[in-house]
Amino acid sequence: MEHEHPDLVRAGRRRVLITGAGGQLGRALAQEFAADSQVVALGHEEWDVAHPPSERLLQGGFDVVLHAAAWTDVNGAEADPQGATAVNVGGTANVAALGAPLVAFSTDYVFDGCKREPYVESDGPNPLSAYGRTKLHAEAAAGPDAWIVRSSWLFGPTGKNFVRTMLRLGAERDEVAVVDDQRGCPTYVGHLASAVRELVDADLAHGVWHVAADGDCTWADFAEAIFHEAGLACRVRRITSEELGRPARRPAYAVLRSERPGAPSLPHWRDGLRACLAEIAR
Numbered sequence: 001m002e003h004e005h006p007d008l009v010r011a012g013r014r015r016v017l018i019t020g021a022g023g024q025l026g027r028a029l030a031q032e033f034a035a036d037s038q039v040v041a042l043g044h045e046e047w048d049v050a051h052p053p054s055e056r057l058l059q060g061g062f063d064v065v066l067h068a069a070a071w072t073d074v075n076g077a078e079a080d081p082q083g084a085t086a087v088n089v090g091g092t093a094n095v096a097a098l099g100a101p102l103v104a105f106s107t108d109y110v111f112d113g114c115k116r117e118p119y120v121e122s123d124g125p126n127p128l129s130a131y132g133r134t135k136l137h138a139e140a141a142a143g144p145d146a147w148i149v150r151s152s153w154l155f156g157p158t159g160k161n162f163v164r165t166m167l168r169l170g171a172e173r174d175e176v177a178v179v180d181d182q183r184g185c186p187t188y189v190g191h192l193a194s195a196v197r198e199l200v201d202a203d204l205a206h207g208v209w210h211v212a213a214d215g216d217c218t219w220a221d222f223a224e225a226i227f228h229e230a231g232l233a234c235r236v237r238r239i240t241s242e243e244l245g246r247p248a249r250r251p252a253y254a255v256l257r258s259e260r261p262g263a264p265s266l267p268h269w270r271d272g273l274r275a276c277l278a279e280i281a282r
């Protein structure tokens with residue numbers, strides 16, 4: 001597969017296709033790449049990736065495809081694993097069929113969380129949930145020539161995410177109950193999008209890359225930081241995952257770090273949180 005990226009970037013005519021462009025990461029990617037690329041951003045309605053690409057897309061001449069479309073309802077995947085598989089595994093195979101250099105996004109939920117030190121790319125996956133299993137199979141469906149970017153706990157100024165949920169609850173209530181026995185790296189989509197650009201622009205080697213915010217915390221720590229940064233006087237009651245009783249099991253420990261030379265490094269999650277809140281306030 002030929003990679004012409006550096007020249008195309010200079011000439012400002014790189015053609016980038018983004019799937020799932022209405023999602024939180026899809027939007028951030030479109031914003032990030034629009035500066036020097038011709039971005040074709042397709043939302044769910046424009047291309048349902050569970051269906052094969054149209055002839056027009058196959059002839060699209062894309063220099064890179066950023067595949068941000070996914071079934072991301074982790075609990076919903078337990079009830080409908082086949083539906084989640086059709087979108088995540090079948091969808092990734094359909095996107096890979098375009099034959100263009102591909103960035104596919106994956107997750108810390110491919111791990112079981114039994115480790116107590118950061119997960120690196122060579123660690124063996126063992127997903128606990130239906131969603132995690134579909135994402136692991138999706139990595140294989142992306143093919144050996146793809147960049148597989150595993151990230152974690154994404155949040156941004158739009159869509160459904162923990163920061164936006166806490167801002168809403170924090171304004172309505174005096175106290176919220178938040179799980180304190182899952183640890184990860186809350187990653188701002190704007191920071192992830194610029195790291196993806198770094199990966200693509202430098203034409204780093206294909207394969208799995210762990211790309212998550214610096215630092216780590218529990219969901220309860222994260223909620224407290226959100227209330228603090230947003231100036232909300234809401235208390236956090238720390239609970240266990242068992243008390244919350246969600247259908248899908250999540251890894252207790254899901255800190256991602258890269259062991260690969262040249263891996264993009266991201267700012268601390270607290271900087272990501274501040275950047276996100278500033279974006280929301282604009």
Ligand SMILES: NC(=O)c1ccc[n+]([C@@H]2O[C@H](COP(=O)([O-])OP(=O)(O)OC[C@H]3O[C@@H](n4cnc5c(N)ncnc54)[C@H](OP(=O)(O)O)[C@@H]3O)[C@@H](O)[C@H]2O)c1
Binds near residue numbers: 067070153154
């Ligand atoms: N969110 C996280 O914490 C997290 C963590 C690690 C990795 N990831 C991965 O990062 C990627 C982006 O996630 P995100 O947080 O941006 O998710 P998101 O905000 O839920 O965006 C996903 C987008 O995909 C669209 N979509 C769903 N089914 C589709 C289909 N069949 N065809 C085309 N589009 C479809 C959704 O549209 P509708 O809204 O219309 O369904 C939505 O716009 C995904 O691969 C996800 O697995 C996410």
